Amino acid sequence: MIRPHRDHIGRPIAAVTGMGLVTSLGVGAADNWSRLTAGQSGIRRISRFPTEGLKTTIAGTVDAIPVAPYSAADLATAIAEAAGREAIVQAGIGGIRQFPGRLIVATPPSELEWPQLCALYASEDVAAPPGYHRLLAAARTRRFSEFARHVRFASISDRLQETFGTRGEPLSICTACASGATTIQLGTEAIRRGDLDAALCIGVDATVHPEGLVRFSLLSALSTKNDVPEKASKPFSKDRDGFVMAEGAGAVVIEDYDRAKARGARILAVVRGCGEKADHYHRTRSEPSGGAIIGAISKTLNDAGLAPQEIDYINAHGTSTPENDKMEYVSLKAVLGEHLAKVPISSNKSMVGHTLIAAGSVEAVFSVMTINTGTLPPTINYDNPDPDLPLDVVANVKRDASVTTVLSNSFGFGGQNVCLAMTAEPA
Amino acid sequence: MPQPRTEAWITGIGLVSSLGEGLEQHWQRLGSHASPSVAVEEVRYAPYPVHPLVPLDFSKQIPKTSDQRQMERWQRIGVYAAGLALADAGILGKPEFLDNVDLAIAAGNGERDLALDTSILESAGRSGAPGADLNRQLMAGLRPTLYLGQLSNLLAGNISIVHKATGSSRTFKGEEMAGVAALEDAVKRITSDQSDLMLAGAALNAERQDLLLNLELGGALLQGCYRPVWARGKVGGGMVPGSIGVFLVLESPRHAIARGARPYARVSTISATRSHRAPGQAASAAQELFEAIAPSIDSVHPLGVLSGVSGVEPVTHEEATFLDGLARFDLHSVVRAYGSVLGHGVEAHFISGIALAALALSKGSFFAPFQGTESEAIGEQRQVLVTAFGHWRGEALGLVEAVAAGTP
Numbered sequence A: 001m002i003r004p005h006r007d008h009i010g011r012p013i014a015a016v017t018g019m020g021l022v023t024s025l026g027v028g029a030a031d032n033w034s035r036l037t038a039g040q041s042g043i044r045r046i047s048r049f050p051t052e053g054l055k056t057t058i059a060g061t062v063d064a065i066p067v068a069p070y071s072a073a074d075l076a077t078a079i080a081e082a083a084g085r086e087a088i089v090q091a092g093i094g095g096i097r098q099f100p101g102r103l104i105v106a107t108p109p110s111e112l113e114w115p116q117l118c119a120l121y122a123s124e125d126v127a128a129p130p131g132y133h134r135l136l137a138a139a140r141t142r143r144f145s146e147f148a149r150h151v152r153f154a155s156i157s158d159r160l161q162e163t164f165g166t167r168g169e170p171l172s173i174c175t176a177c178a179s180g181a182t183t184i185q186l187g188t189e190a191i192r193r194g195d196l197d198a199a200l201c202i203g204v205d206a207t208v209h210p211e212g213l214v215r216f217s218l219l220s221a222l223s224t225k226n227d228v229p230e231k232a233s234k235p236f237s238k239d240r241d242g243f244v245m246a247e248g249a250g251a252v253v254i255e256d257y258d259r260a261k262a263r264g265a266r267i268l269a270v271v272r273g274c275g276e277k278a279d280h281y282h283r284t285r286s287e288p289s290g291g292a293i294i295g296a297i298s299k300t301l302n303d304a305g306l307a308p309q310e311i312d313y314i315n316a317h318g319t320s321t322p323e324n325d326k327m328e329y330v331s332l333k334a335v336l337g338e339h340l341a342k343v344p345i346s347s348n349k350s351m352v353g354h355t356l357i358a359a360g361s362v363e364a365v366f367s368v369m370t371i372n373t374g375t376l377p378p379t380i381n382y383d384n385p386d387p388d389l390p391l392d393v394v395a396n397v398k399r400d401a402s403v404t405t406v407l408s409n410s411f412g413f414g415g416q417n418v419c420l421a422m423t424a425e426p427a
Numbered sequence B: 001m002p003q004p005r006t007e008a009w010i011t012g013i014g015l016v017s018s019l020g021e022g023l024e025q026h027w028q029r030l031g032s033h034a035s036p037s038v039a040v041e042e043v044r045y046a047p048y049p050v051h052p053l054v055p056l057d058f059s060k061q062i063p064k065t066s067d068q069r070q071m072e073r074w075q076r077i078g079v080y081a082a083g084l085a086l087a088d089a090g091i092l093g094k095p096e097f098l099d100n101v102d103l104a105i106a107a108g109n110g111e112r113d114l115a116l117d118t119s120i121l122e123s124a125g126r127s128g129a130p131g132a133d134l135n136r137q138l139m140a141g142l143r144p145t146l147y148l149g150q151l152s153n154l155l156a157g158n159i160s161i162v163h164k165a166t167g168s169s170r171t172f173k174g175e176e177m178a179g180v181a182a183l184e185d186a187v188k189r190i191t192s193d194q195s196d197l198m199l200a201g202a203a204l205n206a207e208r209q210d211l212l213l214n215l216e217l218g219g220a221l222l223q224g225c226y227r228p229v230w231a232r233g234k235v236g237g238g239m240v241p242g243s244i245g246v247f248l249v250l251e252s253p254r255h256a257i258a259r260g261a262r263p264y265a266r267v268s269t270i271s272a273t274r275s276h277r278a279p280g281q282a283a284s285a286a287q288e289l290f291e292a293i294a295p296s297i298d299s300v301h302p303l304g305v306l307s308g309v310s311g312v313e314p315v316t317h318e319e320a321t322f323l324d325g326l327a328r329f330d331l332h333s334v335v336r337a338y339g340s341v342l343g344h345g346v347e348a349h350f351i352s353g354i355a356l357a358a359l360a361l362s363k364g365s366f367f368a369p370f371q372g373t374e375s376e377a378i379g380e381q382r383q384v385l386v387t388a389f390g391h392w393r394g395e396a397l398g399l400v401e402a403v404a405a406g407t408p
Helices: A029-037 A072-091 A114-123 A132-140 A145-151 A155-164 A179-193 A210-218 A257-262 A291-304 A322-342 A356-373 B023-030 B065-069 B073-089 B114-123 B132-141 B146-150 B154-163 B176-191 B209-217 B253-258 B281-296 B315-329 B346-363
Strands: A014-023 A102-106 A171-174 A198-205 A248-256 A269-276 A313-315 A344-346 A405-412 A416-423 B008-017 B102-106 B168-173 B197-204 B244-251 B265-273 B303-307 B333-337 B383-389 B395-401
Touching: A014 A029, A014 A072, A014 A179, A014 A257, A014 A356, A029 A356, A072 A145, A072 A155, A072 A198, A072 A248, A102 A155, A102 A179, A102 A356, A114 A132, A114 A145, A114 B114, A132 B114, A132 B209, A145 A155, A145 B209, A155 A171, A155 A198, A171 A179, A171 B176, A179 A198, A179 A248, A179 A269, A179 A356, A179 A405, A179 A416, A179 B176, A198 A356, A210 B132, A210 B146, A248 A257, A248 A356, A269 A291, A269 A356, A269 B168, A291 A322, A291 A405, A291 A416, A313 A356, A322 A405, A356 A405, A356 A416, B008 B023, B008 B073, B008 B176, B008 B253, B008 B346, B023 B346, B065 B154, B073 B154, B073 B197, B073 B244, B102 B154, B102 B176, B102 B346, B114 B132, B114 B209, B146 B154, B154 B168, B154 B197, B168 B176, B176 B197, B176 B244, B176 B265, B176 B346, B176 B383, B176 B395, B197 B346, B244 B253, B244 B346, B265 B281, B265 B346, B281 B315, B281 B383, B281 B395, B303 B315, B303 B346, B315 B333, B315 B383, B346 B383, B346 B395
Parallel strands: A102 A171, A102 A198, A313 A344, A313 A405, B102 B168, B102 B197, B303 B333, B303 B383
Antiparallel strands: A014 A248, A014 A269, A171 B168, A198 A248, A269 A416, A405 A416, B008 B244, B008 B265, B197 B244, B265 B395, B383 B395
């Protein structure tokens, strides 16, 4: 009997054995990686719907997997399936429709969009009472029961469970823009507890529709630099003016390390640690001292058994909003101290935009690919560095570096802060 | 499955519903001595009956009007109930505890702006085409902070802001199973020593037409007059949504004892699965879950069962089949379908059942029948099984047990 591998406090180890990606840059992790490291942008003018009257008219939409007519639920389902399938194939785990573990998925809001609301409304006689009375009368005809998939929170996870044959009750979670990282945290914790041998963790978002865009616009969160779309997202730059909304799906298969080794799987990386801390300051802003972000980073290092000096590279949350990038710097500085100046940092969002619910998943995949290839993806549009954020930003072109340990940050509205520490397979 | 390292005690409960505020009001209306009655609104949302929340002064738990303004009603209900639970556990306003409280919350989305939706549908909506008109109406009409009132995880966010509970927070989605997942997360983190102190809960504002629309698209609502859940099959079934806020403080015994807190009960098992809902599958899925629990069921005392049955068919019939099958396990069960009195709480439903289970165990007594067909309770329950058959998907069971006197 070989002695089981355990982490620094005796827990089973969670290994990444498969990954899948869909973003505005393309379909598939390899394709995404080659474009990302070439410094290409997936941000473009929105063609899905008319943008007249909107302050922001650009986004990182996923157009490569056509879903007609578009709806957030249907596009999210399609790209989550594509990413999930790629991850399972790479991991080589289970049979067809027989994934030997639980599905943990982060999905966008489940709601009716205007095309469905309008279809319901138009189906009823104008003599019917207006407003929701009329919508309800239309719903009572049972002619629109297929719309239920848009409003059932369990519908995307249900579809994915059927597609992949995952075991047990799937988990559907939301920690806003930290959600993707939370799926990986939940999977890692379950493997460490011995509850699961494997988990399929997917984060997905596909909500570039008029109301989706307007919501963030009204919160003054979006860049309005519409003229040159690929130049709009400029994390850590002095003239950054907001994030660019984007779509995507990231999938990660994580497994108990020993079981993965026993079946001959290639270990892509290890989820060495994860940590989270809630902020009490404001619904959309961080406590000015960075306390909660600092807490999340510190808890992650503690959970991983890592000293700050052991971080080789940071995959930043880096949204390109004035607030986020400043608070991310302040918090990193507080935890990493002088070491921060020596740690290269990139924001993938400079190219793929902010994939919201999916961001933590997408960026976890890019973090693992950084470890696997020794290539640091660039932060493009870094032409005018913010002097208040003295960071070693991987500026505009990729850089070669040997990376063992990546810190990946994810922060969200509602005071959500989640960090992951991913490392190369232990020697 | 690994052995738990410790137990998960319930040391605080906050519950608000159509029946009252706080545990005592619920016990007064539902306890063994009571003749349970319901509070139903049948006119305002006709043809749909709903259970409306008792009037609450939200400022008692959410003193700042600026906070209240940035929440929709479902969040105010939840933040209120969370405050009750923290106060009940004796940790409200105590930063030394609150900074370590981990949140596990079940939520859907919040309310839409019905007046704005109506005005857009009346003017531009009939064409069904998105365009400049829709864009302008949304830009001009949407309240900037409305999205914060809609986001699933902003119930958690508001609890962190208002009550300063800031260990960590996770929000689970998926209708009834969201409540199961939140509680499963909380119990596992306590019993595996990941957390000492958890706040788990959910809230539903049933008094909103947009929620009713979503449920009606799935054919899930009872129409016409209120009737108790087991009496709905003959009129096609359906749920009666109930406004509910429910929160539990879960704690490791070591942590609770150190600060002198007393448990209502302990949550010993949360197990869940998802069948594909072909006829018979939901009942047999739940039976499989029960078979795994059965060895720990005490055969001396009667088993209390709080059924989370929604009234929606055909799954209500499946649950009846499962409950009838309990007789095969050589135990005496006493069933109460609590949706008959609270209404259906969707994300909040399962956690409400766990809260009621803990309440009954702490009283050493069980609930009066919630419907004429339910049998009278006999003897003292030491264990209560809580069932969750999702109205569309998911089957789950929870087992809540009395904490032995003098433990540990």
